[in-house]
Amino acid sequence: MREGDLTWLIGGPQGGGINVSAETFAKYAARTGLRVFANIEYHSNIMGEHSYYRVRASREQRHSVLDQVNVVVALDEETLIGRKHAHFTSHRGHVAEVESGGAVVFDTATKFNPETHERKDVVWVGLSMMDLLREALREFGREGDANRLRVMTNTVALGASVFVIGGDIGGLAEIYTEEFTGRRAQIGEMNARAAAIGYEAAQQALGGRAPYDLKSMTVGASLGAKRPMMLKGYASCGMAKLKAGLHIQTYYPISPATDESVFLESLQRDQNVLVVQCEDEISSIQMAIGAANAGARAATSTSGPGFALMVEGIGYASITEVSGPVIFLWQRGGPSTGLPTREEQGDLLFALHPAQGDFPHIVVAPGDDQEIYEDSFEVFNWVDRYHMPAVVLLDKYLQSSYKTVDELTLDNPVIDRGPRFNPADLQNGHGDGNGHRGGYEDGYLAFAMTESGVTPRAIPGQEGGIFWATSDEHNPRGHITEDATNRIEMMDKRMGKLELAAREIPSARKIGVYGPADADLTIVGWGSVKGSVLDAMDVLAKEGVKVNFVQIRLMRPFPVQEVTDALAGAKRLVLVECNYSGQLGGLVREMTGIHIPQYVVKYDGRPFSEEELVEALRQAISTDDARIHVSHLSA
Amino acid sequence: MREGDLTWLIGGPQGGGINVSAETFAKYAARTGLRVFANIEYHSNIMGEHSYYRVRASREQRHSVLDQVNVVVALDEETLIGRKHAHFTSHRGHVAEVESGGAVVFDTATKFNPETHERKDVVWVGLSMMDLLREALREFGREGDANRLRVMTNTVALGASVFVIGGDIGGLAEIYTEEFTGRRAQIGEMNARAAAIGYEAAQQALGGRAPYDLKSMTVGASLGAKRPMMLKGYASCGMAKLKAGLHIQTYYPISPATDESVFLESLQRDQNVLVVQCEDEISSIQMAIGAANAGARAATSTSGPGFALMVEGIGYASITEVSGPVIFLWQRGGPSTGLPTREEQGDLLFALHPAQGDFPHIVVAPGDDQEIYEDSFEVFNWVDRYHMPAVVLLDKYLQSSYKTVDELTLDNPVIDRGPRFNPADLQNGHGDGNGHRGGYEDGYLAFAMTESGVTPRAIPGQEGGIFWATSDEHNPRGHITEDATNRIEMMDKRMGKLELAAREIPSARKIGVYGPADADLTIVGWGSVKGSVLDAMDVLAKEGVKVNFVQIRLMRPFPVQEVTDALAGAKRLVLVECNYSGQLGGLVREMTGIHIPQYVVKYDGRPFSEEELVEALRQAISTDDARIHVSHLSA
Amino acid sequence: MAVTERPLTLNDYKEDEHNTWCPQCGDFAILNCIQRALAQLQIPPHMVAMYSGIGCSGKLPHYVNAFGFHTLHGRVMPNATGAKLANRNLTVMAVGGDGDGFGIGCGYFINAGRRNVDMTYIVFNNGVYGLTKGQGAPTLQRGMKTKSMPEPAIQDNLNPIALAIGSGYTFAARAYSLDIKAATDIISQAIEHKGTSFIDMVQTCPTYNDLMTKTWLEEKVEDRPRLYQLAGEGYDGVVHDPSNVHEVIAKKAQAVERSYEWGDRIPLGVFYQARLRTYEEELEERLPEYATTPLVEWETGERSVDALMDTFR
Amino acid sequence: MAVTERPLTLNDYKEDEHNTWCPQCGDFAILNCIQRALAQLQIPPHMVAMYSGIGCSGKLPHYVNAFGFHTLHGRVMPNATGAKLANRNLTVMAVGGDGDGFGIGCGYFINAGRRNVDMTYIVFNNGVYGLTKGQGAPTLQRGMKTKSMPEPAIQDNLNPIALAIGSGYTFAARAYSLDIKAATDIISQAIEHKGTSFIDMVQTCPTYNDLMTKTWLEEKVEDRPRLYQLAGEGYDGVVHDPSNVHEVIAKKAQAVERSYEWGDRIPLGVFYQARLRTYEEELEERLPEYATTPLVEWETGERSVDALMDTFR
Ligand SMILES: Cc1ncc(C[n+]2csc(CCOP(=O)(O)OP(=O)(O)O)c2C)c(N)n1
């Protein structure tokens, strides 16, 4: 086992409750003062397919998962031995991933016989989960409900896990009793009891000797004044939107974006925010544009297939200089319907060139929860300042990874609605920004030329603010014209705003630089690979390999100078991306001329584990391989 | 006047018949043995807005228009003096464009008084068109129909034009009498007479002295065995599709794509081709995919806003490895609805990254009618060979420019339907290409691994050929799987086909190189700028400036090696594109690392005229300006 | 600017923008009717948001003095819906062509019916795709061939009124634009109706549609005018007790049956109307502030998420 | 492979692919009915092209031994149409969810009705978006809240049968999937119908929809079964003389009226059927070869365009 670093994995059929169990376990670990990083892998299926959830608990905060696990909890046979019927499977079950000396908790009801398994170096903890659950329920006189409550066998397994890792069962019991109160208090107590019985059964099965010693790991760990939050990226995103004063979110259900909208929906009443489920993504974006027209802070949230239907809307919002909307694009495995519940960073180039013609829009790609929080907040200020739509690029890994976070903070939590039309200004003759009037003598002109390129914007209902907007090329008043001079001025106005944004957006939001300046290897990456890269850098640093990381966060307007400067002195450059083609690599070359000679790519629908990336980086350092392809050979 | 090079322009309200008049004039010029290149500028409007059509007739074939004209025919006042009411107009009418000594034919009914015009150096030919028409009709006893037939005043003006350029009126009369036969013969005769009367009236007005001498221009010009064709790009495209064995074309009306579909529609009965007008572009592409699934050669045709709705279909066709469809993207001014009837090459980057994820598709961009013919033919072989969709990038300029073309030829007019499943093969055990069977023991596998990456394809109705196709990731049989190993193999299979295509497509189809090897300036460009570039090169060559041109034609798979080699020795590189951002410039840098330091761009919705480009290139040579922005200051 | 005290007149709704419709286009009359209806109802121009799709019809907002949004082809309804949801105080109107609304925009036409947001949708039924040169629109009957078409239509037309009712519109009417008074009246009623109102606006396109001409529409067949007012024949489309499901169904069925009459006789007027809860009224239950303040004016910028964050601890 | 001589049985239509529906899902019954109908009609598997959208329902073709195309969300109809136009000899079937068909795919559902291509479309009406975890689908009535929903629906449901009729479908029926015999029968009739046939297939989703359950559907209300066969009550939806416009309209009106019955009584069976010219039959007039040879077999590769080119000279 890595010093102060323990990974527990639970596997079972979808709909079988592994999510709740894993998140309970994660909370448990977090409350011992450890830091947690956890992630689920699951199928695009409602019930029955194999899913599994890893929870990594460590003294220091980690940002990626490990392939090697210490404890496996198997709720189905597939977790133990892989899938039998599937064509073409590479999935051999998760026992193969257990470190030597690690433990496997399983249900003896599966009829699995550990003796038949090739692993002789792991500790097998076979428990008759249903019998143990009955035992627990009996104490409440509810033995007869055992079948209905069978999902509580997971709790038994959790209790057993706590023994295996050398933890204190009281902490687990506490989580249950805290969670279920009032009329539901008995459920909490029954769970607490089931956990205790599982704990005892494991203790007995292992003759009182736990393979791991959580207590020694947590020596000196403290929780601080407040417990950390346990967050997934969708919640960090949703909270940022609320903080940013979001009025309306439209959506159409799609993995892995739905959770964010459902989160906001669940807060509708408390937070006074309107969430509208539309008939499709075309409607979602158009409705968001309509709301933005009317002055609302408007967002929509989707994944690749939905984004493909929104592209006309982006061009439309851009040519009509709408303040928004902001599109949250939660990437998943592509192309097409692809791998709906799996990880990929495959939509970067699409998000950058999403419609016909040249037009401005903002694309930003945060790399972790804090950045999601910052960018999802700030992007609303940007669209209000620059009058253009924006895309926030996220992905399944950011959405679903579950981790301890102490705080989400903003250095400047100010809401700026940008240049807005004020009827009083009109009387002073500059309601339109005092720019080129294009032949109109009076009245407000929503597309008048201004120095900055941004024209103060009116909203319907404002007296004196009447304007027209059209998806056709238009004059300062917003009426259609095909005049050549006007066309050029309007193109320059619109595209110029992108340069304005590039000048005004602070460097810290554009790129991030991590690690020593004099590194032997410089990693270039974006988005959710950030976590895996930071972890891998730590491992390599311990081996004495100096690595640093240039994270590109603002994709449009592209921070040409910042990236050029950051990469200028690099001794050796390597790209790390979770897609087939290394899309960022092409972009960097297009924008800066810098060619990254080595690409580490992964495109099997799973994020980089720490070990995979460490190994790939070692290969990058020790060879000249241009394409280092990492593949995940688990489920 | 340039030696052997005469430009005639007709302007008038839309719906007023200028198209027919201009094309009649173009035919007339072509039949004298001259070469013709002509183009129209018009509004997104049905009736009334100003449009104009230039016809350039020259001894050698030209491929672009000139700004400077020799003769203007004004059917409305706007042609004479520009637009009065319009806000923001830069349009001063076309008289400003007439060379000194040139002529303006106008209708005295407009009440325009030439004396008030600043141009004193042009010949004014004011005719009372309606009176002249009446005179002509009188001879047929149809004077009373004059109002109904008022569009024939254009013919009077044409006749006058023939005198002005020093032509022979008989040639014009012949066109009319050839065109109208049978029951409609009288119309031809009336037109012929109206033309003659216009001719005589101009002769009289100019005292018998024509400002130009067509006859001297045509000395030595001969028509060859056959008259040249008078073509617009849509027809060259449509004929290529017919030649390629197209079964079905789906479409939804949109400028400037509609003409191509209407052309095919008009040939339905003769050529036995099915043309379906759909409810929108989503339906158009999906229906084309369905037809391609069933084994048809299927195409759809659209412009930017429609393409934006097709993108999900491209990803779907790609992941399911359909043989097609081919999408003909006739670009127009963007973004969004933009400038529906104007020129722009603004969709290159969108067409290259049109959907989520990494997936293969072909993008090819022909630059003139011959290339349109070649590429529109060959692309059907490519989609059948590589089992992926393709985009043919065209534009408004290619669509509407009207020119003499002697022949459209194919070096290898062979239809190749690519690897198709043959039930007999199945019995020999290799119906699936004899590749990796992914755990299936028998039967045809439509996505089996093969050496080339292409799996022979069955079509519904073929016994033994049953397969499944899904937009989700799938196994060799086409069933959904999220297995990691399979995923990697399938991604490699699909993306590998793009490399196969890159290897097999001949270099001549990838890039074109024109001009001397030892040029001082190398132009990089694509698509419809080809014509303007070739003409500008000729002009510069005459001035002793050595320029060559690297035309990039195959955009995906990008011809990295060919482009690198072609640009390797260049002394000075300049990009010429008809868009704001110089999209190809970014692509070249991304793909080859070559930075083109100077961009000549035009984005006012009009194509490059020869003079504009010549001037811009002179500026490129004589300065280090990174951005040379050409703008059209006519209507 | 001071609040205008004088009554608003037709002129207050005019924007002096160069018009690019064909000289005899029926759209002029529709424009006129819309402006008259707004004046009739005395709705201040700055409180009107006029949305349109793409087509000849789509140009209409440019000629109206009101906030004008000329959106994308087929996308007028979700855009207008977004604006109305964001600001209930606005009078939101959507206009567009029959291609725009029933072809490319059909899914949005239908699904807007389900929502019943308080706004008005007027579809210009001219039988053709005007701006793209006269192809047959989804309203054109099978077998018909306008002068702009090379071949007759081989698809059935769809029935706008029947579809509107089948998808939940709570007001479905037909008007003939060249009968300015009656058409203005229907538009006023539609605006006043609470919920989504739909008008099948019969429009002549002299340039391309030589079948559905003014003459044809206005002529008599067997001594009876082709166009007739439903109300004049004792037809009552209004649901008097919306809580009575049987009445609702009976009125819908009656309307659908009558909607198939198109030929020698063409009915005009209100086919169906019911006062059902609007989407906004439904939202009030979830979001009480929605009842009192337009969404855009909510002080959402004042939110604190600290307590919310603590729920994750 | 030799042509099969023995009669085709249910097994001939089964593909042995790992099934990922929930154990009690109503989709199993639909799958069974479709396979039975194909066997009933003895259509060779390789002559069947089964198209689907995205959703739980969309997975169906993977379990059928026939050419299977699992397309995109909402795009099943144009895909299926393309295949049928390319090869008329195929039996083309489209299946999909109620979200797929009436939400995102609504415009294609409607516009397919106008075309009347000879194929069958079965929409699985389970009231929810199954695969995305039980949000309300467009078929869910206002005020209803399934266990998967946080709040009740605030939009009206749309009426599939009424919309199908309003948009021109020439066969519109409803079946209850758990009544295997009757549902199989309706599917067979739909396949045999010449023109586009539409089936509103009532499907239980025990995982998310706890309102429209087997129990609820099959229970009696006031002693009468909730589900009943239209035919059993003397209802006749068939147009006997399609050239008689009056009969066509009367039958449509009757069907629409009946389609609003959904509650204590839910009618099953054929609401409306008329034999009108199909799109393919219309095409035969333009393209005589279409009558005899499937489009994909036309020797289009033999075309010469030389004469065509000469027309430009
Ligand atoms: C996505 C898209 N496809 C096609 C077009 C081209 N287009 C412009 S207007 C129009 C049809 C207009 O017909 P209709 O909606 O009936 O309006 P009308 O002109 O008759 O008023 C079309 C197809 C477009 N603008 N956008």
Ligand SMILES: Cc1ncc(C[n+]2csc(CCOP(=O)(O)OP(=O)(O)O)c2C)c(N)n1
């Ligand atoms: C463009 C797009 N948007 C969203 C999704 C996500 N999605 C998958 S299935 C589905 C809805 C399924 O509901 P329904 O059509 O009723 O089918 P069911 O699962 O109920 O059979 C959605 C929204 C998608 N695949 N594509």
Ligand code: SF4
């Ligand atoms: S084409 Fe028809 S609809 Fe369009 S402006 Fe002209 S008359 Fe009106």
Ligand code: SF4
């Ligand atoms: S979620 Fe519902 S529709 Fe989907 S498989 Fe499960 S039971 Fe069937």
Ligand SMILES: [Mg+2]
């Ligand atoms: Mg129309």
Ligand SMILES: [Mg+2]
């Ligand atoms: Mg459903």
